[in-house]
Amino acid sequence: MQERIIVKLRNVICWIIAIVAVAGCNGQRRAAEFDRLQKQRQELVNRLKTAEEEQRFLAFIKDIYATDKRYLVLNTHSAKGSLKVGNRVLREFPLLLDGCRKPDIMPAENADAYVLPKGRIQVIAKKENPAWYKPDWLYEKDMTSPPPINSPERLISGPMGAYALFFGGGFVIHGRPADAAPPMVTDHACIILENDDLRAVYNLLEAGSVVYIR
Amino acid sequence: MRLLQSIGIFTTLTALLGQGCFEDCTREALRTEIKGLQQSVDRLESENRSMWRQIQGHAGTEPYLVIDTDANWLYVRRDDEVLLKTMISTGSGRKLEEQGGRKWTFTTPKGVFTILRKEENPVWYKPDWAFVEDNLPVPPPASPKRFVRGMLGKYALSIGGSYKIHGTPYRKLLGQAVSHGCIRVGDEDMERLYQLVSEGTTVYIY
Numbered sequence: 324m325q326e327r328i329i330v331k332l333r334n335v336i337c338w339i340i341a342i343v344a345v346a347g348c349n350g351q352r353r354a355a356e357f358d359r360l361q362k363q364r365q366e367l368v369n370r371l372k373t374a375e376e377e378q379r380f381l382a383f384i385k386d387i388y389a390t391d392k393r394y395l396v397l398n399t400h401s402a403k404g405s406l407k408v409g410n411r412v413l414r415e416f417p418l419l420l421d422g423c424r425k426p427d428i429m430p431a432e433n434a435d436a437y438v439l440p441k442g443r444i445q446v447i448a449k450k451e452n453p454a455w456y457k458p459d460w461l462y463e464k465d466m467t468s469p470p471p472i473n474s475p476e477r478l479i480s481g482p483m484g485a486y487a488l489f490f491g492g493g494f495v496i497h498g499r500p501a502d503a504a505p506p507m508v509t510d511h512a513c514i515i516l517e518n519d520d521l522r523a524v525y526n527l528l529e530a531g532s533v534v535y536i537r
Numbered sequence: 538m539r540l541l542q543s544i545g546i547f548t549t550l551t552a553l554l555g556q557g558c559f560e561d562c563t564r565e566a567l568r569t570e571i572k573g574l575q576q577s578v579d580r581l582e583s584e585n586r587s588m589w590r591q592i593q594g595h596a597g598t599e600p601y602l603v604i605d606t607d608a609n610w611l612y613v614r615r616d617d618e619v620l621l622k623t624m625i626s627t628g629s630g631r632k633l634e635e636q637g638g639r640k641w642t643f644t645t646p647k648g649v650f651t652i653l654r655k656e657e658n659p660v661w662y663k664p665d666w667a668f669v670e671d672n673l674p675v676p677p678p679a680s681p682k683r684f685v686r687g688m689l690g691k692y693a694l695s696i697g698g699s700y701k702i703h704g705t706p707y708r709k710l711l712g713q714a715v716s717h718g719c720i721r722v723g724d725e726d727m728e729r730l731y732q733l734v735s736e737g738t739t740v741y742i743y
Contacts, residue, residue, distance in 0.1 A: 335542050342546070353564075360567045367574035374581035376610065380603055381588040383743040387649065388592050406648070413648035519651050519697055527649065 386411065393527050395534040397514060399439060404516070406524055413527070416520035419499075439512050439536060444490050446532045449525060453487035453497065454478040485518060486525040490534070496524070589617045600733055602652075602702075602740040604720060606645050609712050611702075611722060613733045620733060623726035624711045628718040633666055641666045643717040650696040650740040655731065659693035659703060661685040666717070690724050692731040696740050703727070 386392065386408045397404045397418060406414040457477045462469035470476045484498020493511040498521045516524060528534075593616075600620060603612040606627040613621040628645035663683045668675045676682045690704015705711075705721035722730060 331542070338542070338546060357564060357567075360564060360571065364567060364571050364574065367571060367578055370578045371574060371581065374578060374585060376605060376608055377585050378581060378588070379607070380605065380612075380741070380743070381585060381592070383741065384592055385588060387741075411647075414650070415646075519653055522651060523649050 390529050397536045414523050419515035440494050441536050444534050446488050446530050447491045448489045450487050453483045454480045455482050486521050604742040626710050626716045626721040627714050628716055629714050635669045645718050647742045652694050652738045653697050654695040656693045659689040661688040692727050
């Protein structure tokens with residue numbers, strides 16, 4: 324009788340050990356899979372965050388490169404300019420308004436060219452390393468005979484800085500003279516920008532871009 | 538005896554199955570979540586790819602800097618590739634008012650800038666607000682009290698208007714908007730950043 328109980332007991336213990344072993348194995352396998360899923364989830368969460376951050380940047384960049392939405396506002400009263408996309412200000416900068424000095428001797432018919440335009444104007448052309456075309460009356464002032472109209476002698480590089488934006492009607496937005504010379508005697512009305520501001524404006528505006536002057 | 542044995546086996550099995558079900562349920566929930574996440578990621582990433590295609594050619598082939606002032610991240614990118622990503626501190630937006638006078642708001646300017654100058658061992662020229670903030674008398678512009686070494690780390694990049702991207706001794710604050718408008722970068726990453734960019738590199742801040 325006692326022997327039979329011992330055998331039974333041994334059987335029961337064997338069963339329990341077997342079940343626990345199987346369960347343990349199973350548990351380990353489950354735990355490993357659980358870990359794997361957790362990791363996969365974390366990885367996706369990180370990728371989502373990166374993608375969201377990238378999208379914010381791309382939206383900003385897209386705005387900037389949407390040419391039709393970029394424009395310049397020049398306030399001649401406060402001598403400040405701003406480069407904008409929609410309502411967003413990309414850059415604010417000072418304007419140098421007295422950079423282009425009106426010469427003492429100035430033919431009356433050219434005097435209009437010194438008046439800054441007001442309101443909405445559009446960029447007609449932009450130019451890197453612009454050359455300045457020396458007009459007849461400046462040669463006459465120096466008592467020299469002007470070279471032919473299309474002579475390359477008339478083109479002088481340097482006084483308009485590294486970039487220029489042309490609007491027609493004599494008005495030009497350009498930079499400082501390369502050698503930081505005193506204000507030049509010119510034949511046009513201009514607004515001068517510091518070199519790094521000018522570079523930003525030049526890079527972002529195209530022919531056709533709108534400029535508001537007030 | 539047999540009964541006892543049966544009960545034992547039954548309880549063990551039930552316990553195991555019960556546990557199994559509980560785990561199955563959480564795993565099932567995880568799988569569903571992963572599926573949803575995967576869909577969002579795929580959608581966003583494909584949107585981004587098409588946006589990259591639209592702006593292609595504008596970015597050029599030179600590295601450029603991107604500063605996200607919302608999340609306080611700085612990236613050096615070349616086209617759509619990320620060369621460096623690091624946590625920074627940008628302007629806090631805090632206001633300071635001098636008694637009976639000037640006002641300052643400490644924000645990082647947003648827009649398109651260029652790196653104008655690269656500096657090694659930069660010296661911080663302490664502006665007026667730094668004295669006002671500490672309730673100290675403002676010294677004359679050329680006073681030696683104005684020139685402080687070590688506050689800007691080993692390298693600095695000027696982007697104009699006295700704003701700089703520089704190293705910092707306040708490393709624990711990286712990731713938070715706590716600066717006076719400058720962009721603070723951890724010293725090791727600042728060194729790499731300094732090597733990656735050159736004068737004329739474009740900086741996008743948004």
